[in-house]
Amino acid sequence: MSKLPTIHSRQLIAETRLFRVEQLQLEFSNGQQRQYERLLGGERGSVLIVPMLDDDTVLLIREYSVGSNDYQLGLPKGRMEAGEDPLQAANREIREEIGYAARDLRLIKTFTIAPAYIRHQTHVILARNLYPDKQSGDEPEPIEVVPWELSKWDELIAQADLSEARSIAALYLTRDLLGSVDANPSRL
Known part of the structure; x- marks a missing residue:
């Protein structure tokens, strides 16, 4: 086969x-x-960013989702623009959505969504060493930024408005990656 x-x-x-x-x-x-x-999907794909304010605090966003007609908690995300690589797109998106840029950007994984019938890739990017750098984006209303400690993992996963599979998977990968880095700093 x-x-x-x-x-x-x-x-x-x-x-x-x-x-x-x-x-x-x-x-x-x-x-x-x-x-x-x-x-x-878009020929260039999209990015999903895990912005870490410090070693334990991830910056989530809460924004309107038309598919579910409610406000969802998740990670900053967006499509890649012409001429951007995933890291450039990730830094642009977090500037627009959470008001930070990152000095350290790293590709964690590339996801597909229902590859049996959707041609699209999402690049999951870990963003660390953040600094304030707000840029305007195309959002119709301000996005709520929600800091969350990964050490409060059970509470995070229990949130009813955290339902997007890509965000959940990216958070799991990040938690495991950062946990393995604590045990072995050469991993990152």
Whole structure:
């Protein structure tokens, strides 16, 4: 099963300001043919930033989420702009959303979201050694910044408004990474 299917045709079948839907006609190595549809994410992807104010304090945000029609607690995030690499995009996003920049930015992991039908990558960036540097962004209202101590992990995960899987996964990775660094400082 390691041979990728042959793509016989691909067609854009729907497009909005945010989403594009592509239809593909595929042939698998065993001769089976299928038609698939997938959502196309931005060509450049997005970033999800874990901004650490100090060794224990992460800066979360609470902002309106139209998909769930409520305010959600999570990590700063945004799409990558033309010409930006993930670290540049991460530093821009935290300037716009939390009013800080970082002297130390590090890629932790690249996530996909439902890769069976969405083509999109999210780069998870650890941001440390923060300093104040507010820049204006495209948010329709001010974003609430919520400092939270990772040492109060159980309370954080219990928050009803912390439900985005990417933020939860990134926080788990960061907690484990920073915990292993405490035990072995050469890990970071």
